[in-house]
Amino acid sequence: MKNVTELRCVSCGKVYGPTELDYTCPDCGTRIGTLEVVYDYESAELEFKEKVGEGPITDIKRYSPLLPIENLDNLPPLRIGGTPLYGFHELTDELDKVWIKDDSGNPTASYKDRATALAIAAARQKGTETMTCASTGNAASSLAGLAAASGMETVIFVPAAAPEAKIAQLLVYGANVFAVEGSYDQAYDLCLEAAKSYGWYNRSAAIHPFLVEGKKTGALEMADQLNWNLPDKVFVSVGDGSIISSLCKGFRELVEIDLIDEAPHIVGVQAEGADTIARAFSRYNGGEVEITDQSANTVADSISVGKPRDIVKAVKYTYENGGSFLTVSDDEITSALVELARERGVFAEPAAAASYAGLKKALNEDDLGDSEEVGVFITGSGLKDVSAAKKSVEGPMKVSPDLSEVERALDESGLSFGS
Amino acid sequence: MKNVTELRCVSCGKVYGPTELDYTCPDCGTRIGTLEVVYDYESAELEFKEKVGEGPITDIKRYSPLLPIENLDNLPPLRIGGTPLYGFHELTDELDKVWIKDDSGNPTASYKDRATALAIAAARQKGTETMTCASTGNAASSLAGLAAASGMETVIFVPAAAPEAKIAQLLVYGANVFAVEGSYDQAYDLCLEAAKSYGWYNRSAAIHPFLVEGKKTGALEMADQLNWNLPDKVFVSVGDGSIISSLCKGFRELVEIDLIDEAPHIVGVQAEGADTIARAFSRYNGGEVEITDQSANTVADSISVGKPRDIVKAVKYTYENGGSFLTVSDDEITSALVELARERGVFAEPAAAASYAGLKKALNEDDLGDSEEVGVFITGSGLKDVSAAKKSVEGPMKVSPDLSEVERALDESGLSFGS
Numbered sequence: 001m002k003n004v005t006e007l008r009c010v011s012c013g014k015v016y017g018p019t020e021l022d023y024t025c026p027d028c029g030t031r032i033g034t035l036e037v038v039y040d041y042e043s044a045e046l047e048f049k050e051k052v053g054e055g056p057i058t059d060i061k062r063y064s065p066l067l068p069i070e071n072l073d074n075l076p077p078l079r080i081g082g083t084p085l086y087g088f089h090e091l092t093d094e095l096d097k098v099w100i101k102d103d104s105g106n107p108t109a110s111y112k113d114r115a116t117a118l119a120i121a122a123a124r125q126k127g128t129e130t131m132t133c134a135s136t137g138n139a140a141s142s143l144a145g146l147a148a149a150s151g152m153e154t155v156i157f158v159p160a161a162a163p164e165a166k167i168a169q170l171l172v173y174g175a176n177v178f179a180v181e182g183s184y185d186q187a188y189d190l191c192l193e194a195a196k197s198y199g200w201y202n203r204s205a206a207i208h209p210f211l212v213e214g215k216k217t218g219a220l221e222m223a224d225q226l227n228w229n230l231p232d233k234v235f236v237s238v239g240d241g242s243i244i245s246s247l248c249k250g251f252r253e254l255v256e257i258d259l260i261d262e263a264p265h266i267v268g269v270q271a272e273g274a275d276t277i278a279r280a281f282s283r284y285n286g287g288e289v290e291i292t293d294q295s296a297n298t299v300a301d302s303i304s305v306g307k308p309r310d311i312v313k314a315v316k317y318t319y320e321n322g323g324s325f326l327t328v329s330d331d332e333i334t335s336a337l338v339e340l341a342r343e344r345g346v347f348a349e350p351a352a353a354a355s356y357a358g359l360k361k362a363l364n365e366d367d368l369g370d371s372e373e374v375g376v377f378i379t380g381s382g383l384k385d386v387s388a389a390k391k392s393v394e395g396p397m398k399v400s401p402d403l404s405e406v407e408r409a410l411d412e413s414g415l416s417f418g419s
Numbered sequence: 420m421k422n423v424t425e426l427r428c429v430s431c432g433k434v435y436g437p438t439e440l441d442y443t444c445p446d447c448g449t450r451i452g453t454l455e456v457v458y459d460y461e462s463a464e465l466e467f468k469e470k471v472g473e474g475p476i477t478d479i480k481r482y483s484p485l486l487p488i489e490n491l492d493n494l495p496p497l498r499i500g501g502t503p504l505y506g507f508h509e510l511t512d513e514l515d516k517v518w519i520k521d522d523s524g525n526p527t528a529s530y531k532d533r534a535t536a537l538a539i540a541a542a543r544q545k546g547t548e549t550m551t552c553a554s555t556g557n558a559a560s561s562l563a564g565l566a567a568a569s570g571m572e573t574v575i576f577v578p579a580a581a582p583e584a585k586i587a588q589l590l591v592y593g594a595n596v597f598a599v600e601g602s603y604d605q606a607y608d609l610c611l612e613a614a615k616s617y618g619w620y621n622r623s624a625a626i627h628p629f630l631v632e633g634k635k636t637g638a639l640e641m642a643d644q645l646n647w648n649l650p651d652k653v654f655v656s657v658g659d660g661s662i663i664s665s666l667c668k669g670f671r672e673l674v675e676i677d678l679i680d681e682a683p684h685i686v687g688v689q690a691e692g693a694d695t696i697a698r699a700f701s702r703y704n705g706g707e708v709e710i711t712d713q714s715a716n717t718v719a720d721s722i723s724v725g726k727p728r729d730i731v732k733a734v735k736y737t738y739e740n741g742g743s744f745l746t747v748s749d750d751e752i753t754s755a756l757v758e759l760a761r762e763r764g765v766f767a768e769p770a771a772a773a774s775y776a777g778l779k780k781a782l783n784e785d786d787l788g789d790s791e792e793v794g795v796f797i798t799g800s801g802l803k804d805v806s807a808a809k810k811s812v813e814g815p816m817k818v819s820p821d822l823s824e825v826e827r828a829l830d831e832s833g834l835s836f837g838s
Contacts (some may be wrong), residue, residue, distance in 0.1 A: 149764025
């Protein structure tokens with residue numbers, strides 16, 4: 001924490017000491033009072049540059065001079081970050097290169113592990129033994145898995161209608177799971193109340209300022225892997241708004257410490273049926289963020305968020321970044337998922353494929369300006385939701401165990417493979 | 420390939436030139452005529468030592484002096500290997516340390532990617548554009564995913580009764596999938612016939628000698644990560660027998676090139692309902708391997724193999740290694756799966772958890788001799804088969820969105836969490 005100077009409310013701008021608050025600004029409340037972690041960049045710069053010069057990228061510890069961690073031993077004992085960045089030439093004719101940052105190989109198979117790691121370190125620093133969150137998906141399994149590795153208890157609130165497989169994963173990790181008969185928003189608020197009442201440390205989306213700090217390591221890592229030569233634009237899927245906020249902040253901090261000249265423009269991609277942040281952004285001109293929540297509906301469950309909790313940060317940071325938002329349909333998302341798997345062997349969950357769908361849409365609409373290279377963040381593994389993927393493909397060819405049947409099936413299907 | 424001197428039949432010992440055959444020894448046939456890749460270890464030694472001295476472990480390319488690859492560019496353009504090795508002190512009272520090699524973060528979330536990578540490189544080297552395999556699980560998704568990344572076509576044969584989710588994953592990757600109305604063994608033989616008839620390159624289990632070469636990188640990597648100080652025993656799940664063969668060979672080669680003094684003893688773990696190799700091993704005394712196939716039945720689908728294709732190698736290599744076999748029940752496998760997830764945050768598929776179940780059993784039976792450290796290979800992600808995991812845990816606590824219900828549920832369950 002030695003480089004952290006203050007926590008600052010993103011809405012009213014009031015500042016607090018680095019350890020004065022755990023969650024949000026008391027004046028602005030839970031929804032709009034999310035806090036930003038501010039560093040002494042001058043003091044962080046040299047230390048950061050030394051660390052990133054130390055050889056290989058292994059995990060998020062490498063970026064500790066710009067992380068709010070007192071003691072690195074409080075991080076979970078699993079490898080978080082250090083995920084591959086793939087450069088593909090052939091994905092489009094229009095671009096020189098598409099960089100795909102594939103975070104599906106994290107311990108619980110999603111980007112969320114980056115945030116959870118920081119929340120766990122903070123809880124351990126405070127001596128809190130029980131953590132909680134409300135989530136239907138990746139944040140929950142990330143907390144359950146990494147807390148298990150750290151020897152901590154978890155209490156997790158999910159809407160009772162959450163997919164059985166996702167709930168099963170939590171239970172296998174040993175989480176104490178409450179299936180709440182109500183919406184995600186109701187589960188979120190119940191978790192908030194319970195956390196306060198029982199003194200559990202809360203890792204629900206957006207509420208803790210360190211979550212965005214953990215997530216920004218994806219931006220730092222992409223830049224590091226490219227030797228500080230970033231693509232012109234970066235596409236990322238947006239649900240609660242924390243990941244896009246973290247990328248904006250991560251790149252901005254690299255400018256602050258003179259490792260890059262300017263931040264790539266961030267393009268936030270939302271599902272058409274869950275576009276609260278995109279709508280707020282389109283009305284935003286630098287003042288107060290106007291929020292109109294909605295009832296979310298999209299195949300991409302991890303970004304199926306009607307009441308996004310990090311909307312203020314997401315809108316303000318993207319505005320400062322010079323970035324933009326676009327929306328994609330469910331069909332565009334599943335097509336992108338299939339294309340990504342077929343063309344590049346990267347199997348993303350629908351919410352993660354949305355970012356690639358956004359790139360495809362921008363290409364189709366000739367909306368990439370003079371970008372030559374772009375980056376795309378893949379934030380979760382397709383194995384998290386195979387059923388969604390299944391709907392977008394045709395079934396297998398049925399044969400009895402007889403070569404003539406294979407021949408017939410190949411003929412009928414018009415497929416032909418030489419050697 | 421420059422260090423490869425010959426291919427040698429593991430049954431009759433006949434030798435062939437390094438590129439003389441693609442698959443098995445024609446004299447001994449497909450089942451027992453698997454080939455071993457032999458190197459000039461003297462010439463490989465210096466080159467290997469130079470490569471592993473070059474800084475960080477990134478992926479399997481690091482071990483190329485002991486791999487049968489002509490051109491590293493023929494490997495799939497995804498990060499294969501370079502998976503984390505976790506050292507846990509607290510897993511047992513009896514051991515100083517348990518090293519867990521977690522291969523679930525490979526591109527298609529299993530150890531099989533190591534083998535597939537080599538098969539793809541071999542196919543590309545020959546100019547073959549279509550690859551095939553028979554499998555119900557990890558080998559199939561590995562081939563489908565990595566071939567997609569390499570711009571190759573795949574034709575995959577699965578038993579029609581294979582889990583829908585696993586078939587869906589293949590289809591998403593763009594594989595041409597034949598659902599064979601019959602057993603895995605029938606699908607295997609049909610694939611063999613079709614591959615011959617159409618000239619497709621065959622990556623079915625055990626048939627290609629390079630598969631074991633790819634898989635041995637797990638052993639090389641574990642040793643490398645431990646700076647050539649290996650644990651006393653290494654536990655690994657056994658289905659077709661290729662992975663255990665590869666670990667024996669990998670460690671043996673490290674002795675050959677003087678990087679380690681002796682190989683750790685390998686303990687092969689099979690499911691009680693699929694123990695063909697364990698039974699053959701128990702009867703083996705250095706002569707011919709006696710094979711009695713069976714009809715397999717276990718919850719661990721990836722090792723549910725009644726007619727293991729790499730049985731000769733597995734038995735002979737483990738015998739030479741001084742290793743052993745043990746079997747575990749389905750209950751022991753699911754308990755191990757849950758313990759591993761809860762204690763260490765490592766979510767393994769049942770077949771992968773079997774290796775840890777084997778360690779638990781050896782501990783319970785006081786069968787570890789004076790071992791102080793052991794290694795355990797986790798060969799596939801739990802996300803591959805959430806339904807199996809689900810059966811081993813109790814359901815969530817149902818509540819309406821009201822704090823008093825949470826209190827009541829906590830009281831009833833006897834759970835209590837302070838801060």
